[in-house]
Amino acid sequence: MNQETYTKTQFNTIKDKLKTYAISTYGKERIEQLKPSSRLEVVEKRQQETAEGKALLMANLHVPFMGLSNVEHLTNQVEKGFILEPKELVSYADFLRSSRLIQSFMQKNQFIAPLLAKYSETVQIFPSIEDEIYQVIRNNQVETDASRELRKIRRGLQECEKEIEAKLNAFMRNTQNKPKIQESVIVKKNDRFTIPIKASYKNQLAGTIVESSSKGTTVFLEPSSIAKLNDKLYQLKMEEATEVYQILSTLTGMIAEQMTTIQGNIEVVAHYDMIFAKAKFSREINGIEPKINTDGIIEFINVKHTILGANAVPLNLSLGKDYRGLTITGPNAGGKTVVLKTVALITLQTMIGLQIIADEGTTVALFDQIFVDIGDQQSIENALSTFSGHMQNISEILAKTKRNSLILLDEIGVELNQMRERP
Numbered sequence: 005m006n007q008e009t010y011t012k013t014q015f016n017t018i019k020d021k022l023k024t025y026a027i028s029t030y031g032k033e034r035i036e037q038l039k040p041s042s043r044l045e046v047v048e049k050r051q052q053e054t055a056e057g058k059a060l061l062m063a064n065l066h067v068p069f070m071g072l073s074n075v076e077h078l079t080n081q082v083e084k085g086f087i088l089e090p091k092e093l094v095s096y097a098d099f100l101r102s103s104r105l106i107q108s109f110m111q112k113n114q115f116i117a118p119l120l121a122k123y124s125e126t127v128q129i130f131p132s133i134e135d136e137i138y139q140v141i142r143n144n145q146v147e148t149d150a151s152r153e154l155r156k157i158r159r160g161l162q163e164c165e166k167e168i169e170a171k172l173n174a175f176m177r178n179t180q181n182k183p184k185i186q187e188s189v190i191v192k193k194n195d196r197f198t199i200p201i202k203a204s205y206k207n208q209l210a211g212t213i214v215e216s217s218s219k220g221t222t223v224f225l226e227p228s229s230i231a232k233l234n235d236k237l238y239q240l241k242m243e244e245a246t247e248v249y250q251i252l253s254t255l256t257g258m259i260a261e262q263m264t265t266i267q268g269n270i271e272v273v274a275h276y277d278m279i280f281a282k283a284k285f286s287r288e289i290n291g292i293e294p295k296i297n298t299d300g301i302i303e304f305i306n307v308k309h310t311i312l313g314a315n316a317v318p319l320n321l322s323l324g325k326d327y328r329g330l331t332i333t334g335p336n337a338g339g340k341t342v343v344l345k346t347v348a349l350i351t352l353q354t355m356i357g358l359q360i361i362a363d364e365g366t367t368v369a370l371f372d373q374i375f376v377d378i379g380d381q382q383s384i385e386n387a388l389s390t391f392s393g394h395m396q397n398i399s400e401i402l403a404k405t406k407r408n409s410l411i412l413l414d415e416i417g418v419e420l421n422q423m424r425e426r427p
Contacts, residue, residue: 012378013348014311018358025284028072030270031277038278040355042372042408044298049119050357051293056117057283058359063116067280068109071099072273079270082263087249088256091144096259097137103269104129106276120279127272128265133258140255146248154247157240164237168197171230175199184209186222195241196234198224282358289313291359294350295367300324300408302347303367309346310353310361319346324369344378344412351410371410378412 010016019035026032041047060067078096081088088096107124114121140150148158169190175181176188176199184205191198193215200222206213211227226234259266285291289310295303301324308316317339350360354368 009348009374009376010352012376013345013352013374015349015352018310018349018353022281022285022358025281026277027069028274028277029076030072030274031281034274034278035281038356040352040374042298042355042370044296044370047296047355047357047370051296051354051359052119053279054282054286054357054359055293056120057279058286059116060113060120061280061283061287065109065113065116067276068102068105069273069277070102070105071095071097072102072277075099075270079263079267082256082260086256087253088259090141090146090252093137093252093255093259094141094144097134099273100130100134100266100269103127103273104131104134106273120276123272123275127269130262130266133255133262136258137255140251146251150251151247154244154251157244157247161237161240161244164233164240168230168233168237171233172197172199172227175227175229181209191224193224195238196226197230197237198226201225282356286359289359289361292362292364292366293359294354294362295365296354296370297367298370298408300328300369300371301367302351302369303365304347304350305363305366307346307350307363307366308361309342310349312342313361316342316346316361319343321347341378344376348374348376348410348412369410371408373409374412375409376412 007016019038023032023035026035041050074095078088078092081092104127107127107129110117110121110124140147146154148155172190176185182188184201186200186202189200191200196214198214200217201209201224203216203221203223206223206225209225209227210229211225212231213223214226215224216222217224302321303323303325304319304321306318306320308314308318321343350362351368351371351374353360355370360366360368
């Protein structure tokens with residue numbers, strides 16, 4: 005099978021739709037890489053996965069996916085040696101928690117989904133990492149009690165800020181200073197606490213001008229009485245940043261140490277993401293699981309083209325029992341091309357584990373190869389313009405065809421007529 009087969013049959017359109025149901029980049033990538041299989045045991049397993057996922061959804065049971073949407077990005081950051089920010093660590097803890105909850109969910113519902121429950125047995129849990137991150141980080145910030153040193157530093161920050169505030173309030177209450185103050189407020193400029201002073205008095209007060217207003221009527225003065233306190237505050241903030249970085253580094257390191265095992269969890273959860281994307285899609289189309297075989301037997305009972313959905317005319321078709329070839333004739337716009345596309349698309353869908361729109365009892369054959377030469381031309385003029393291309397495609401198909409192949413040729417009668425009419 006090749007990309008032309010996928011494009012001509014609208015199989016790529018189905019996969020694009022399927023990807024919209026996946027939560028994670030990992031899940032979408034798995035869908036993108038998903039190829040039809042002709043192996044009976046593989047397709048049976050895929051169909052069982054979808055059926056079990058759909059059964060869970062139909063029972064109003066929801067898989068606890070959390071933190072999956074950006075786990076790929078965060079994992080790449082950790083593998084590159086970057087330190088995760090508080091919000092990112094919480095997101096990663098959410099994923100680890102989700103893995104644990106998914107395992108519990110699957111085991112609890114194994115009577116509905118025994119195969120999916122079996123996959124969860126390989127999931128490893130990391131409650132200590134979860135707990136550590138959730139205890140250390142609250143509201144996307146490192147908790148003061150995360151370490152003794154951080155607690156000491158932040159207590160010093162609070163005391164220093166209170167002392168600065170007290171001295172600045174005293175400065176503003178001073179009767180000699182009041183006329184020179186533009187507004188009695190404390191303003192932070194360049195990480196320094198200042199008072200807005202009328203520019204005309206800027207040389208009459210002891211202190212350092214940190215910044216001026218855009219119009220030049222106001223200057224922001226750091227009174228000399230708090231200069232050392234501002235320096236002390238800056239130093240404490242540097243110490244705080246260093247300690248916070250160390251705590252974040254330790255938490256990120258805990259994840260990095262378990263990354264090989266966590267990657268295994270990601271693979272399992274990504275597989276679940278793909279399965280439930282199939283299940284959601286199958287639920288949307290109200291699909292059924294067809295019977296499958298490797299004997300070339302096709303038995304369609306009121307099958308509908310998936311993309312056309314409710315607007316499609318049901319197709320009833322039997323092939324592979326009494327005869328292995330079928331010729332369809334009729335006028336233009338009679339639906340012959342749609343029949344061919346439906347046969348191919350339904351077969352490809354089945355081979356990746358998607359359910360189909362059909363009545364129970366519908367049988368789909370698995371093929372090693374599916375070849376199509378489907379054109380949408382509905383006039384002799386168009387057929388003439390593509391005659392050589394059709395002949396080349398048919399020649400290549402015949403050269404590649406093996407025993408277990410499905411070949412769908414559109415407008416073959418037109419090509420044969422053209423051959424007879426050519427000089």
